[in-house]
Amino acid sequence: MPRRARPARKRRAAETTAAAARVFAERGYHGATTQDIADVLGIRQASLYYYFRSKEAALEEVCLDGVGAYVARAAAIMRGPGSAADKLAQLVRHHIAPWRDRADFTRVFLRERHNLPDASRHRVGRYARRYERIFQQVLEAGVAAGEFRRDLDCRIATLGAIGMCNAASAWYGVEPGATLERIAGVFAALLLEGVRTPMMRRTSARSGARRRG
Amino acid sequence: MPRRARPARKRRAAETTAAAARVFAERGYHGATTQDIADVLGIRQASLYYYFRSKEAALEEVCLDGVGAYVARAAAIMRGPGSAADKLAQLVRHHIAPWRDRADFTRVFLRERHNLPDASRHRVGRYARRYERIFQQVLEAGVAAGEFRRDLDCRIATLGAIGMCNAASAWYGVEPGATLERIAGVFAALLLEGVRTPMMRRTSARSGARRRG
DNA sequence: TGCGGATTCTATCGCGGTATAGAATGGAGC
DNA sequence: GCTCCATTCTATACCGCGATAGAATCCGCA
Known part of the structure; x- marks a missing residue:
């Protein structure tokens, strides 16, 4: 050897x-x-x-580095056990977590990938779309299970949720007191309540999803 | 003449x-x-x-063009009549509305202002901070009035809400079916429910905010 | 027609940035 | 010590971009 x-x-x-x-x-x-x-x-x-x-090749390398694993972990969450609400909270946490030590890669992926030439931009964009789809599927599953509002526009809600999380990459590390845990907690709470079926709330939430027969 | x-x-x-x-x-x-x-x-x-x-001067001009009016209108909403929930919904609508005909300016402001030299960047950044503060004050007023959850982290919620709205500037016009009205509606609903006090819901929300004087 | 200010032009400087060619270096193994 | 290969170097070609100088043009008006 x-x-x-x-x-x-x-x-x-x-x-x-x-x-x-x-x-x-x-x-x-x-x-x-x-x-x-x-x-x-x-x-x-x-x-x-x-x-x-x-x-340009360097940029593509940076953009691709890590997003594969990123998407894979999101898919694992989606396929894993738990209610849609649980999964949504997990997705939010998972989305933000990597910033602790890989913030640069995430930021470049988010903000610079549009500078890539067509071919590699499409290669890279495929990951983004796959990730969005996973997120959206979790929301749709929640709606189908009666956990989430029936009238929820899952597509726009997905883009909104991801956008909210992504935006935090801009001020994480600058905004004082905004730890990853805190950000994830606030965002998850915001989204969960925002998405939930109106009637079943806190009190009855523990018993899980009913309604929809 | x-x-x-x-x-x-x-x-x-x-x-x-x-x-x-x-x-x-x-x-x-x-x-x-x-x-x-x-x-x-x-x-x-x-x-x-x-x-x-x-x-660089051209960039500063683009960044400044319009944001003054933007912030002024937000301030008017804050000072105006209505419940905190109403104001939040108005802010979301107002935040997104200008994209119809001034999308370029908004995008440049959001994504390119960091390229400005220090002096003008600070000049421009002042508007962003003032806008954030307005948004945050509306949330804080809502909490004080008992409309919004007492445990709400208004700072992070503000940044999250603004980030969500801003992110839409990236896909508005591309995403099929995502009209401004629709986006504003979904986001407003998401945020309002996400922020609201658990007990008082829909039924009693219409009567507006009293309590405070 | 001719004045004068606003606007656009031609011509050019000079820098800085990407990329290539090919030589030098340095360490692992025979 | 010599070889091989990976790595880094020096030197340089090439060009595109931002910016300046100063001439030319356009147009309303007296």
């Missing part, structure tokens, strides 16, 4: 992607220069091109 | 700002070139500099 250089390269490649994520997150794709990324790594600008063949 | 050239110039200046807004909205500040803006207007790139002295 004379493998040694390969893992080293892999590790360095991950560092490179992380550096790109950080710089893109800070200055935006067009505002960031390859020189900036090189500075973070302590190497020369031209040396970057050993790791990616263009700036 | 020998005024003729002055109004002409004014009109052209507004067109220039609108062109900049459109281009910045489409490609992002750094992704847009002054040439792109000139193309929209059908003039030469250098001719733009008759209207603004730098690209």
Whole structure:
């Protein structure tokens, strides 16, 4: 097993992607220069091109890095046990949780992916759409089960919920007192109450979903 | 009244700002070139500099254009008559309404203002903070009046609500069936229910807010 | 027709940014 | 020590963009 250089390269490649994520997150794709990324790594600008063949390729790498796992975990929540309300709360928590140590990647994915050329933008966008669908399916299941309001517009509610969560990525870390737990708690409460069937409330909520025969 | 050239110039200046807004909205500040803006207007790139002295100045102009009135109207809603719930619904509607014909300006304000140099960014940011405060005050008034949940974290709820509304600017016009009225309706319902005091519901909500004096 | 201000033009400077070519370095294993 | 390969380097081509200078044009009005 004379493998040694390969893992080293892999590790360095991950560092490179992380550096790109950080710089893109800070200055935006067009505002960031390859020189900036090189500075973070302590190497020369031209040396970057050993790791990616263009700036756009670096952006795609950052955007794709992690979202796969992201979507997979959301799907697991959807398929898992629990009421629709439980799942919604889990989704919100799960959506926000990764920001603790991967905020850069999330921000770049959210705010810079539209700078990608068509082909890779579509590749990346597929994940976003799949994620939305999962979210929406949870809401629809809740409506079908009578947990959520029958007249709920699941599509727009989904986009609203995701948008609310995403927006927090802009001020998390800046807004004092806004920990991830607190944000997730407030948002989950807001959405759950906002979505719930009017009559069954708190008092009867414990017994689960009835109504709908 | 020998005024003729002055109004002409004014009109052209507004067109220039609108062109900049459109281009910045489409490609992002750094992704847009002054040439792109000139193309929209059908003039030469250098001719733009008759209207603004730098690209950054154009961005600031776009960002400031209209937000003053925006904040003023929100303040009017806050000070006006009605329950906190009414006001919240009005705020949501008012927040989304201008997108019909001024979507570019809003998008640029939301997504590009961070590219401004410090001085103008602070000038622009002041409006955003004032707007947030208005929104938050309405929520706090609702809590004080007993309309909204006592345990509501008004700060985070405010940021969440605004974030939800703002996010819609990204997909309004793309998402089929998502008219402004529909979006506003769904969001308002979501937020109102999410914020309301558990006991008093629908039935007693119409009688409005008393209690407080 | 000619004045004068507003507007747009041509021409160009100079910088900074992406990307390529090919040489140098450095460490693991024979 | 020598080889091989990964990694990083130096040097540079190339171009697009923002901005300036100053001339030309357009137009209302006396």
